[in-house]
Amino acid sequence: MSEWVTAFAPASIGNVAVGFDMLGLALEGAGDRVLARRIDNERVTVAEVRGLDGELHPYLSTVAESNTASIAAQAFWDDHGDTGSVELKVHKGVPLQSGMGSSAASAVAAVVAANGLLDTPVSVEALLPYALEGEKFASGGLHADNVAPSLFGGLVLCPQVLLPSVVHLPAPSGVSAALIHPDLQVNTAHARRGLAKSYSTRLWLEQQGLLAGFVAACHAGDIDLVARTLRDVIIEPQRKDNVPCFDVVKSAAERGGALGCSLSGSGPSIFALCRTSDARNIASAMEQACRSQGIGCESWVSPMNAPGARIEAA
Ligand code: HSE
Numbered sequence: 001m002s003e004w005v006t007a008f009a010p011a012s013i014g015n016v017a018v019g020f021d022m023l024g025l026a027l028e029g030a031g032d033r034v035l036a037r038r039i040d041n042e043r044v045t046v047a048e049v050r051g052l053d054g055e056l057h058p059y060l061s062t063v064a065e066s067n068t069a070s071i072a073a074q075a076f077w078d079d080h081g082d083t084g085s086v087e088l089k090v091h092k093g094v095p096l097q098s099g100m101g102s103s104a105a106s107a108v109a110a111v112v113a114a115n116g117l118l119d120t121p122v123s124v125e126a127l128l129p130y131a132l133e134g135e136k137f138a139s140g141g142l143h144a145d146n147v148a149p150s151l152f153g154g155l156v157l158c159p160q161v162l163l164p165s166v167v168h169l170p171a172p173s174g175v176s177a178a179l180i181h182p183d184l185q186v187n188t189a190h191a192r193r194g195l196a197k198s199y200s201t202r203l204w205l206e207q208q209g210l211l212a213g214f215v216a217a218c219h220a221g222d223i224d225l226v227a228r229t230l231r232d233v234i235i236e237p238q239r240k241d242n243v244p245c246f247d248v249v250k251s252a253a254e255r256g257g258a259l260g261c262s263l264s265g266s267g268p269s270i271f272a273l274c275r276t277s278d279a280r281n282i283a284s285a286m287e288q289a290c291r292s293q294g295i296g297c298e299s300w301v302s303p304m305n306a307p308g309a310r311i312e313a314a
Contacts, residue, residue, distance in 0.1 A: 002038040004089070007113035009034075009309035011094040011300075012101035012149040013177060014265030016273075017232040018207070018214045022159035024101070024145035025177060026152075028306035032105035034069050035089040036113035042085060044074040044114075049090040057092065068103045069110035072134030076111045079130075080122055086114050097185035099265035101146030107134030108150040112309045124308075127151060129164050140189035146265065153308030155218065169218045171304030172226055175259065176276040178283035180249065183296040184268040186242050191266035195238055207234050223259065223275065230260025230273055243268040245293040252289035256282040276303075 010031040016023040039045065046062040046069065064070040069090045077086055088110060094102040108131045115121045131147045144158035148166050157167040210229045217225035240246040240263065249270050253261040258272035270290075274282045283299040290297040 002117065004035040004037045005113050005116040006033055006035045006312045007109045007116060007309060008032070008312050009105040009108035009112060009150045010153070010306060011105055012146045013179065013269075013271045014099065014101060014143075014145040015232065015235065015262070016145075016155070016271075017230050017236070017260055017262035018211045019145065019157065020207075020232070020235045021141070021143035021145055023155070023157055023211070024149035025155050025304060026149040026302075026306040026308055027100065027177065027179060027300060028302040029300045030100065031093050031150075032102070032109045033091040033093065033312070034106065034109035034113045035091070036073065036086050036110070036117055038084050038117055039087045040084045041087070044070045044077060044086045044088065046070050047087050047089050049092065051092050052095065054091075060090070060092070060096070066137075068134040068138045069106040071137050072107035072131050073110040073114045075133040076114050076127065076130035080115070080118065082118070086117065088113070095181060097187055098181050099186060099188075099263060099267045099269035100179070100181060101150055101265065103138030104131070104135045104146030104150050107131040107138075108147055108309045110134065112151070112311065116311045124151060125164070128166070132163075138188070139192065141192055149308065151308050154305045157215065169215060170221070172218050172221045172223055174276050175223060175226060175273055175304055176279040177271055177302045177304060178253070178258070178274055178279045178286060178299065179264055179269055179271040179302070180283065180286045180290055180297045180299045181269045182243065182245055182249075182290050184243065186267045188266045191239060191242065195235065199234060203234050207232070226273060227259040230262075232262050236262050239263055239267060242266075243270065245290045245295050246270060248289045248293060249286045252285040253282050256285045258282050273304075
């Protein structure tokens with residue numbers, strides 16, 4: 001058995017309002033750690049899963065076939081492992097079912113740690129499909145909007161039609177993200193099953209225009225255009241009622257001068273993009289609005305170019 005290698009992978013904001021399943025943003029300040037070491041075994045195993053309190057997790061599985069991290073690491077090791085297999089320890093730092101890319105962070109940290117065990121690690125780009133295997137198990141769909149930003153950092157455009165390629169978007173300078181996590185849970189797989197299967201041409205045209213405008217705004221560094229385009233006219237209306245504090249939190253963010261505000265992934269977390277100078281005040285206003293509904297919450301403020309996954313200790 002070898003020494004443990006520790007990888008950290010950040011939380012992320014899925015969809016970023018305009019890009020359902022195809023746009024994601026890394027979030028600084030929260031993330032999962034996965035420790036990996038070589039073992040003389042045929043399959044990847046999970047020694048432990050610890051929760052945010054550092055205690056053994058009450059229900060996340062250590063059965064390798066049911067754990068996002070080990071599924072991703074197994075897929076990676078099947079293709080790139082030399083001898084033996086890998087043992088993992090998963091230390092959660094991203095709350096479960098939070099809309100902050102919890103399963104993606106575990107999957108990404110697992111493949112980065114396993115890659116760190118190789119004499120000749122593969123490129124970070126080559127890790128994406130393996131991390132996606134873990135995410136697919138957890139959320140029931142092939143979407144990279146959490147895995148890609150968690151792996152690469154920053155703002156990433158990752159439509160399924162381009163995978164495994166992704167497009168790194170420039171972060172408009174002077175813009176930050178504020179995010180609150182209300183003390184609620186939304187199961188992403190369940191939230192996905194509840195979405196309508198077809199949409200009108202009118203909505204499709206509107207959302208397509210908003211995404212195109214937002215991408216152009218990022219390239220131009222045009223903050224006014226960010227504010228005009230950061231909207232979700234298709235998915236947010238279908239999901240917002242799962243989060244009872246959503247409307248008041250969004251109003252608070254808008255009153256504070258947010259450029260836009262929506263659910264992070266399938267929620268319950270709610271994010272806003274803001275001028276960096278406004279971001280802390282907007283995060284506080286969102287927190288206060290959430291608490292005014294009798295729902296506790298935690299908040300983060302993050303730059304738009306937060307770093308992606310990395311090896312912390314080898
Ligand atoms: N893009 C996916 C969804 C996952 O909204 O269902 C978000 O975390």
